[in-house]
Amino acid sequence: MTPFEKAQVWFQTASMEGYEGHDSILPQHLTLLSATHDPTPANPHNATTTFSMTVPRTLCNHGNSLHGGAVALIFDICTSVTISMCSKPGFWDSGHVSRTLNCTYLRPAKEGTKVLVESRVVHLGKRMGVLTGVIRGVEDGKVYYTCEHGKACLEGSSNL
Template sequence: MSEAKHGRLPPEVARYFEQMSPEERIQAVLSVRAPNDQRFTSAWMEQQCKLRDVKVLSPTHSFVTFAFKVERYYCNGSGNLHGGAQATIFDIATSIAMQAIGKEDFWINGGVSRALTVTYLRPAPEGEQLLLECDVVHMGKRLAMLKGTLKRESDGAVISTCDHNKAAVPTKPGWKL
């Protein structure tokens, strides 16, 4: 049976990706452009999200920091970063952080969320510069445990935190990179 029928990336694509440095893998994900894609996730990844730091602490543990500015597009009626936007941003960023480890097969596509819990502590007003620390606590063959902390860049005050659990799945047959 072909690789595509198994739902995996072609071996040459997977090998190329796995040979990149952790920073290169994350930058590769962030550099994907979809100019006509109006989704919130595309706008955040393409325009706001900036990689700040990558630390690979073990073969199953990494720590990645992103930075972004709270834009009006992501705010609620009170002018603060919307809670739903924060949950989506945590989902995206913690999943991208997994690429620092570069596991074979299933994890290249980031898997799927099993549980995402966000705790909100204080508002983040429009214009605020934020840091998003993503801790890939453990990434096994089929399950991963991730944590995220969103902070004000100016003073390190915590805005919100998340616990994110993921499961590895094959890439959808016919899915194009």
């Protein structure tokens, strides 16, 4: 599968009839624009994704800005999807969970604002990973939100 096809798998799963998970609202708002896996000697897991979205009312707070919880949800999903670019049998292919999700809110993205959600794999080890994300305006290029996402791989057995 191409990196783009790997990223699309999440959309197919979250869009399945009968799926009512917390993240089921995102496929109707996020559009995958690009997905790359470009290994380098310095970063063999160099992968990125870019999604576009127009901030919908359903993800806004009373101030008509993207809700802080929605920002965290968007980053959680978009950065996690980016891991799939690097997965292969026996490596980050059987699930992962968040260890940390640190979001920084720089300015509000108002309802109707067109944004890009850019995610990058910083590091994937045998069991731990780090990703970063940025939500920026399409028209002005301003950064609205950033994140650092720590992940733990669920494959293998525990030594505890």
